[in-house]
Amino acid sequence: MNCKGVIREISDYIDGELEPPMKQELERHLQDCEDCKMVVDQTRLTVEIFCDSKPVELPTDVKARLHDALHRKLHERGN
Amino acid sequence: MLCATLIQPEMRMQPLIWLLKTLSASNPHRLPSTVARDDEHLLVAAAKRGDTHAFEELVSRYEAKIFRLTMNITRNREDAEDAMQDAFLKSYAHLKNFQGDSRFYTWLVRIAANEALMRLRKRRPNQFSLDEPVEGEEDLMPRELKDWGPSPEQRFAQTEMHEILSEVIDNLEPDFRVVFVLRDVEELSTEETAKALGISIPAVKSRLLRARLKLRQRLDRYFRRGATN
Numbered sequence: 001m002n003c004k005g006v007i008r009e010i011s012d013y014i015d016g017e018l019e020p021p022m023k024q025e026l027e028r029h030l031q032d033c034e035d036c037k038m039v040v041d042q043t044r045l046t047v048e049i050f051c052d053s054k055p056v057e058l059p060t061d062v063k064a065r066l067h068d069a070l071h072r073k074l075h076e077r078g079n
Numbered sequence: 080m081l082c083a084t085l086i087q088p089e090m091r092m093q094p095l096i097w098l099l100k101t102l103s104a105s106n107p108h109r110l111p112s113t114v115a116r117d118d119e120h121l122l123v124a125a126a127k128r129g130d131t132h133a134f135e136e137l138v139s140r141y142e143a144k145i146f147r148l149t150m151n152i153t154r155n156r157e158d159a160e161d162a163m164q165d166a167f168l169k170s171y172a173h174l175k176n177f178q179g180d181s182r183f184y185t186w187l188v189r190i191a192a193n194e195a196l197m198r199l200r201k202r203r204p205n206q207f208s209l210d211e212p213v214e215g216e217e218d219l220m221p222r223e224l225k226d227w228g229p230s231p232e233q234r235f236a237q238t239e240m241h242e243i244l245s246e247v248i249d250n251l252e253p254d255f256r257v258v259f260v261l262r263d264v265e266e267l268s269t270e271e272t273a274k275a276l277g278i279s280i281p282a283v284k285s286r287l288l289r290a291r292l293k294l295r296q297r298l299d300r301y302f303r304r305g306a307t308n
Binding site: 003004007008010011012014035038039042043045046047049050051052053054055056057058062063065066067069070073074 | 131134135138142143144146147160163164167168171172219220221224226227231232237240241244248259263264266284287288291292294295298299302
């Protein structure tokens with residue numbers, strides 16, 4: 001596998017979805033290619049950082065309007 | 080009769096919420112996510128039976144995450160708020176149709192994503208399509224690689240990191256952004272993402288690959304060793 005092949009498979013590799021022979025081939029390449037190893041590590045970290053990001057608290061005005069709309073809907077159904 | 084008099088008035092009014100709050104109060108530590116997920120079906124079942132407090136609890140639990148999702152897709156606060164509101168109202172109106180073959184949250188994400196996409200398409204009718212094939216692979220090769228150094232997450236304060244992530248995702252093409260947000264931020268499976276967007280699994284995978292590589296490239300400016308921002 002060459003560098004282009006690694007880039008093509010990087011997503012499936014990170015997600016653990018590569019078939020074992022392909023995975024072994026990719027990992028053999030990573031042992032000898034510092035650049036590809038760096039791209040794999042940084043791409044994995046990119047996904048982790050976004051995945052771990054906490055949602056910011058809902059702005060007070062947005063929350064108030066949501067709950068007003070919700071109350072109207074729930075009340076309408078209750079009648 | 081005896082049992083009814085022994086039950087606290089607040090418990091008679093909202094039994095499920097009372098139970099959940101009592102359990103939380105007895106354990107001041109945050110419940111692990113698996114436990115928090117485990118009671119979701121109880122809340123949904125209660126809401127289906129007409130317990131409005133149960134539905135309100137579901138809304139409170141997910142409102143910040145759903146707003147983040149609609150903001151991430153639309154990148155417009157007004158549209159994001161409308162999409163979030165309509166998603167919750169529609170999920171309530173169609174709750175009886177929810178079969179429970181997936182998590183309620185996953186079902187809610189699909190509704191919210193569709194509401195957000197509708198608004199994005201209205202604003203950018205000629206700039207956004209999930210049907211068009213993605214470009215060739217020649218521009219995927221990363222260039223000018225540099226080490227990111229130890230733990231970028233620890234080098235930035237939470238608000239600063241939030242601004243960085245917001246900026247880089249803002250500049251991502253909408254069709255890549257939508258797939259990335261559903262798959263990597265909301266953690267839907269590839270199949271769930273494909274179903275939510277009405278596109279094929281290979282189309283999800285090719286957009287996800289490009290989105291991840293482009294985001295890595297854009298974060299590089301902030302994270303590379305010696306970067307001064």
